[in-house]
Amino acid sequence: MVDIAIIDYGMGNLRSVQQALHTVAPAASIVVTDDPQEVAQATRVVFPGQGAMPDCIRELEARGLRAAVLHAAQSKPFLGICIGLQMLFEHSAEGDIPGLAILQGKVMRFASNLCDAQNNKLKVPHMGWNQVQHGNHPLWEGIDQNARFYFVHSYYVCTEDTQLVQATSCYPQPFVCAVARDNLFAVQFHPEKSQDAGLMLLKNFVNWVPF
Amino acid sequence: MLAKRIIPCLDVTAGRVVKGVNFVELRDAGDPIEIARRYDEQGADELTFLDITASSDDRGILFRIIEQVANQVFIPLTVGGGVRQVEDVRNLLNAGADKVSINTSAVLNPQLVADAAGRYGSQCIVVAIDAKQVQPGHWEVFTHGGRQATGLNVVEWAKKMQALGAGEILLTSMDRDGSKIGYDLQLTRAVTDALEIPLIASGGAGTLQHMVDGVKLGGADAVLAASIFHYGEYTIQQAKQYMAQQGIEMRL
Numbered sequence: 001m002v003d004i005a006i007i008d009y010g011m012g013n014l015r016s017v018q019q020a021l022h023t024v025a026p027a028a029s030i031v032v033t034d035d036p037q038e039v040a041q042a043t044r045v046v047f048p049g050q051g052a053m054p055d056c057i058r059e060l061e062a063r064g065l066r067a068a069v070l071h072a073a074q075s076k077p078f079l080g081i082c083i084g085l086q087m088l089f090e091h092s093a094e095g096d097i098p099g100l101a102i103l104q105g106k107v108m109r110f111a112s113n114l115c116d117a118q119n120n121k122l123k124v125p126h127m128g129w130n131q132v133q134h135g136n137h138p139l140w141e142g143i144d145q146n147a148r149f150y151f152v153h154s155y156y157v158c159t160e161d162t163q164l165v166q167a168t169s170c171y172p173q174p175f176v177c178a179v180a181r182d183n184l185f186a187v188q189f190h191p192e193k194s195q196d197a198g199l200m201l202l203k204n205f206v207n208w209v210p211f
Numbered sequence: 212m213l214a215k216r217i218i219p220c221l222d223v224t225a226g227r228v229v230k231g232v233n234f235v236e237l238r239d240a241g242d243p244i245e246i247a248r249r250y251d252e253q254g255a256d257e258l259t260f261l262d263i264t265a266s267s268d269d270r271g272i273l274f275r276i277i278e279q280v281a282n283q284v285f286i287p288l289t290v291g292g293g294v295r296q297v298e299d300v301r302n303l304l305n306a307g308a309d310k311v312s313i314n315t316s317a318v319l320n321p322q323l324v325a326d327a328a329g330r331y332g333s334q335c336i337v338v339a340i341d342a343k344q345v346q347p348g349h350w351e352v353f354t355h356g357g358r359q360a361t362g363l364n365v366v367e368w369a370k371k372m373q374a375l376g377a378g379e380i381l382l383t384s385m386d387r388d389g390s391k392i393g394y395d396l397q398l399t400r401a402v403t404d405a406l407e408i409p410l411i412a413s414g415g416a417g418t419l420q421h422m423v424d425g426v427k428l429g430g431a432d433a434v435l436a437a438s439i440f441h442y443g444e445y446t447i448q449q450a451k452q453y454m455a456q457q458g459i460e461m462r463l
Contacts, residue, residue: 023285050334127379128213128214128433
């Protein structure tokens with residue numbers, strides 16, 4: 001029996017996600033897999049993503065994993081990370097392509113002429129440790145308000161469905177960095193690279209009983 | 212707000228951390244895994260490992276070091292040195308690196324940067340540039356650990372690397388490396404102002420004020436340092452607190 005399946009569609013290195021999960025759940029059986037069957041049988045599913053969204057969607061399709069992702073996102077504790085968050089929405093400006101449309105909203109690029117309050121240029125990608133303002137979802141348990149998480153992304157999620165929003169960060173304007181609905185939770189930052197706060201969030205996910 | 216980053220750099224050869232002055236005169240600084248763990252505890256925002264000899268024997272040792280560090284330390288790891296082909300990038304990512312830094316090979320084969328960014332994403336491709344001042348306000352790119360002039364203008368080269376898909380630039384002043392007289396602020400400012408992507412300043416940090424200056428005057432998004440941390444002059448926490456006191460946004 002697989003406790004946690006990390007969906008592997010060939011986009012980047014999933015070792016750090018696996019290692020971080022192993023650290024917070026040493027007894028769990030954790031697999032990195034591109035087998036839809038294995039995803040279907042796992043108790044929990046982690047949906048990561050790196051690189052460009054069009055490539056991620058293409059690889060997901062090529063490996064026949066779309067149905068498995070859709071099913072898992074509706075039926076069991078499901079954690080999206082980075083592009084794994086962005087792909088859940090209807091449309092992305094990156095490549096002007098449709099997403100999986102599990103959640104209502106679209107993915108936009110940060111403007112290239114952003115400045116901070118001291119008028120310094122803000123670089124894109126948004127890279128580094130930023131503060132997260134979060135709500136009361138069980139996955140935030142034990143995590144301080146304004147805790148810092150590690151981000152690296154040039155695109156962000158916009159949604160009119162405010163009920164989805166579980167956290168925001170600022171660059172320099174507030175943007176959505178975590179969403180949740182029922183059994184699904186997804187974050188823009190990388191919990192597996194966010195030291196103690198990130199490990200806490202992963203631990204909360206591993207222990208999460210949404211229904 | 213987004214914090215500025217402090218990145219300790221571990222130059223690794225034959226399984227040991229070393230540090231040189233102006234790219235020569237290497238001095239032993241200890242065991243890389245032990246040092247990585249210490250910097251993680253002190254609040255390092257990322258770690259950078261540079262394989263400075265990149266012989267085939269040392270390569271195997273480096274992979275084992277990266278694996279062991281990645282198993283215990285949950286902050287981003289950058290690894291560079293001897294990256295010549297897309298396969299080298301893949302192998303380092305598989306060993307546990309989050310980003311791979313490309314230096315000499317980017318000059319010899321700029322397409323490598325495009326190919327690697329296209330395959331693995333810009334977020335994991337750092338282009339390292341070793342810069343030497345050739346006349347006031349002009350800097351030239353050097354390769355092969357600073358031994359070989361290229362004739363390339365540093366600002367133009369950084370822009371080209373950004374255009375090919377680099378996600379970040381690691382800019383080292385060869386004139387300042389190991390000197391402890393401060394980052395080359397004019398160089399840092401010239402390059403960061405020309406870029407959309409983040410810039411890491413490197414080479415010359417000797418005091419905590421140098422790190423403040425690198426951010427405030429140089430405009431760097433992150434500062435890299437080795438000597439001042441390796442020999443225990445300052446902890447990373449001390450550096451972060453000092454920078455925060457000077458009004459810089461830091462992760463404390």
